[in-house]
Amino acid sequence: MSAERRQFRRIPLEAKVGFQEITFSKEPQTGSSVYRDVSGGGLLLNSPNPAALGTLLKLEVRLPGWGRHQSAFGPSAERDLKPLVAVGEVVRLEALEDGNFELGVKFLNVYPDDLEALLRFIEAAGPVEHR
Numbered sequence: 001m002s003a004e005r006r007q008f009r010r011i012p013l014e015a016k017v018g019f020q021e022i023t024f025s026k027e028p029q030t031g032s033s034v035y036r037d038v039s040g041g042g043l044l045l046n047s048p049n050p051a052a053l054g055t056l057l058k059l060e061v062r063l064p065g066w067g068r069h070q071s072a073f074g075p076s077a078e079r080d081l082k083p084l085v086a087v088g089e090v091v092r093l094e095a096l097e098d099g100n101f102e103l104g105v106k107f108l109n110v111y112p113d114d115l116e117a118l119l120r121f122i123e124a125a126g127p128v129e130h131r
Contacts, residue, residue, distance in 0.1 A: 008039035011125045015062045017045055022056040022087065035061065040119045042088060042106040050101045055090040057105060069120035071113055084118060086110040 017035045021028040035045040043061065051057070060083040067079030092104030110118070 008041040009122055010037045010039040010044075011122050012037045013063075015064055017043065017062065018060040018083070019045075019057045021051070022058055036102075038063070038118070038122070040107075040115065040122060042091070042104065045103050045105060046096070047101045047103050048099075050093055050095070051090045051103055053090055053093060056108070057088050057090065059086045059088050059105065059107075060084075061086065063118070063121060066117055066121040069124065070117040084110065084114045086114075 014034050014036060016032060018030075018032045020030040029049060029051075031047065031049065033045050033047050035043045037044050038061065043059075062083050064080065066084070067076035067082075070076075070079045070082075072079055086107045087109040088105035088107050090103050091106045092102075094102040096102055107115075
């Protein structure tokens, strides 16, 4: 029996993600970064600042080439410009040697059509490992 806990396939992809902490008690931190991989369940991103486990983030994820997998009208190049918007929770934090941090973010809320397009995008990426 496998010890694999992931339920979604991940693909390595380095692209931009914007994020903003969702908070009511202080000024929210905002930032942009590069994420290292993405799945239907979340993503792994680099951040110059740590985020506590359980921190909620509003994410705007850029997915180069995902436009052709969306169920919208218009040229896929225009749909590529639309980010996937999601609410995620920091579920893993790791300090990196370069002083940055690696954040594992689990998607909590994604617009259903965008999630379907993301899953089609990942499936079209071909065979990849389950990490």
